[in-house]
Amino acid sequence: GQQLNQSPQSMFIQEGEDVSMNCTSSSIFNTWLWYKQDPGEGPVLLIALYKAGELTSNGRLTAQFGITRKDSFLNISASIPSDVGIYFCAGPSGGSQGNLIFGKGTKLSVKP
Amino acid sequence: DTAVSQTPKYLVTQMGNDKSIKCEQNLGHDTMYWYKQDSKKFLKIMFSYNNKELIINETVPNRFSPKSPDKAHLNLHINSLELGDSAVYFCASSQKQIMNTEAFFGQGTRLTVV
Numbered sequence: 001g002q003q004l005n006q007s008p009q010s011m012f013i014q015e016g017e018d019v020s021m022n023c024t025s026s027s028i029f030n031t032w033l034w035y036k037q038d039p040g041e042g043p044v045l046l047i048a049l050y051k052a053g054e055l056t057s058n059g060r061l062t063a064q065f066g067i068t069r070k071d072s073f074l075n076i077s078a079s080i081p082s083d084v085g086i087y088f089c090a091g092p093s094g095g096s097q098g099n100l101i102f103g104k105g106t107k108l109s110v111k112p
Numbered sequence: 113d114t115a116v117s118q119t120p121k122y123l124v125t126q127m128g129n130d131k132s133i134k135c136e137q138n139l140g141h142d143t144m145y146w147y148k149q150d151s152k153k154f155l156k157i158m159f160s161y162n163n164k165e166l167i168i169n170e171t172v173p174n175r176f177s178p179k180s181p182d183k184a185h186l187n188l189h190i191n192s193l194e195l196g197d198s199a200v201y202f203c204a205s206s207q208k209q210i211m212n213t214e215a216f217f218g219q220g221t222r223l224t225v226v
Contacts, residue, residue: 035217037153040219040220041219041220042116042204042217042218042219042220043202043217044217045214045215045216088155093157099145101157102154102155102156104152104153105153105154107153
């Protein structure tokens with residue numbers, strides 16, 4: 001079945017640094033989604049991408065839908081302590097379910 | 113005004129018990145889901161429910177059964193709970209089943225089976 005490989009698994013950075021994480025899939029996606037999960041909360045949608053090559057920003061976050069449609073990256077600029085959490089990439093499973101499949105997450109820790 | 117709300121947030125119960133988790137969405141979405149997040153934070157689909165059509169992930173034990181009294185609610189019933197059922201369960205909803213599957217998640221229910 002479809003798989004999403006997300007990297008890195010975890011990151012420890014200093015406040016103010018930029019962060020980059022990426023996701024690759026074994027098959028073509030027509031949508032890429034990036035979610036953030038805070039401790040004890042559910043995933044919250046950050047950015048949705050629908051077209052190959054699309055580059056979308058949401059504040060300090062920027063995400064791109066790869067040209068091959070098999071990858072996406074998320075960048076966070078000038079990180080702050082509240083950026084701490086787990087970031088997930090996700091895409092449609094492709095089956096009739098309409099559900100998402102998720103990467104294994106990138107756990108971000110920010111040192112003040 | 114919470115978009116997807118689920119209760120309870122925490123549930124501790126003994127092995128063998130039957131329990132339910134409730135979920136409601138006020139977004140007017142057509143499709144609702146249950147996901148399970150294990151101790152390694154991996155999120156996996158359990159069920160999706162759209163217009164009275166239930167699609168089950170074949171790996172989910174039949175002790176788990178979703179019940180939808182109406183479009184805004186999808187409850188999860190679990191019979192004969194086992195230790196391995198301990199996890200965080202997330203309800204989610206989305207507008208369209210196939211395309212543009214942006215899903216909105218509840219806060220999660222942390223189930224601990226002792």
